[in-house]
Amino acid sequence: MEQAGLKRFGISMEGRLLQRFDHLVTRKGYTNRSEAIRDLVRDAIIQHSWEEEEExxxxxxxxxxxxxxxxxxxxxxxxxxxxxxxxxxxxxxxxxxxxxxxxxxxxxxxxxxxxxxxxxxxxxxxxxxxxxxxxxxxx
Ligand code: NI
The missing domain is CATH 3.30.70.1150 (ACT-like. Chain A, domain 2)
Incomplete structure (x- = not known):
């Protein structure tokens, strides 16, 4: 059952990349991977929104x-x-x-x-x- 509108999806990546990501997750103080990925996605969306600009x-x-x-x-x-x-x-x-x-x-x-x-x-x-x-x- 869904909770608070959260959706789950699977991510595949190379073991070495995942290992380094986990290291980053720990170092930045995230409690889990999902939290870290949500932050990365937000950043990516902000970065992408700039593309629309003529600025x-x-x-x-x-x-x-x-x-x-x-x-x-x-x-x-x-x-x-x-x-x-x-x-x-x-x-x-x-x-x-x-x-x-x-x-x-x-x-x-x-x-x-x-x-x-x-x-x-x-x-x-x-x-x-x-x-x-x-x-x-x-x-
Ligand atoms: Ni060179």
Whole structure:
């Protein structure tokens, strides 16, 4: 029987990811996974709602990838050139022999920056990508 309108659904994920998630749940003081996931979902919805806006924001896109991945470097450059009007600067760090960390500083309409971020983070070989905007303020 349903309680207080709560719905249940199943989530599948890799064991290693789940292990790290559980560590986060404990560290952040959540009493259970559901509570942590509800917070993540709320954040995601807020982040997504910004896409609808025409508002100008500044932010950064953080990318972690292995530069040996075929065509990845070319694709990263091509996409950034195509959206050069929102890219202010790109800084590339060679972390070790294989891995690179790149931060792209952006400014523009949220929907354009989100599009750029989605294109970059979904590229094959990008192992981690994070788009962060400055607190919602008019620039
Ligand atoms: Ni590098």
């Amino acid at each position: 100008l924001v500044a932010g950064s896109i953080l990318l972690f990838y292995n530069h040996h991945q075929r065509n990845l470097m070319e694709e990263l450059t091509r996409i950034q050139h195509r959206m050069h009007d929102v890219v202010l600067a790109t800084t590339h760090f060679h972390l070790d022999h294989d891995n690179c960390l790149e931060t792209i500083i952006v400014k523009g309409k949220v929907k354009d920056i989100q599009t750029l971020s989605n294109q970059l983070t979904s590229l094959k070989g990008v192992e981690y990508g994070k788009f962060t905007v400055a607190p919602v303020e008019k620039i």
